[in-house]
Amino acid sequence: MTIEEFDRTRIASSLVKEAGMPQSLANEVATEAEERLLKISTSYLTAPLIRELVNTILVERKLDEYRHN
Secondary structure, eight states: OOOOOOOHHHHHHHHHHHHOOOHHHHHHHHHHHHHHHHHSOOSOOOHHHHHHHHHHHHHHTTOHHHHTO
16 A cells, blocks of 8 residues: 555546547546545545546546446
C-alpha cells in the first residue's frame, strides 16, 4: 500500500488504455472526476473510490460501452 498524489492524467490514461476511449473524451471525464473529488471532504481517497466515481460519470453520460471495458 502506498500513498500517491492525485493526478487526473492517470484517470485519462487508464480510460484510453483500458477502455479504448478517445483521448479528448477521456480528458473530459477525468476533469469532471477531479472536480467532483475536490468537493468531497475526506482526508484520503482510495483507488476503488475513484474508480466508482469514474464509473458513475460514465453511466450518467450514457457511456456504458466504455464502462464495460
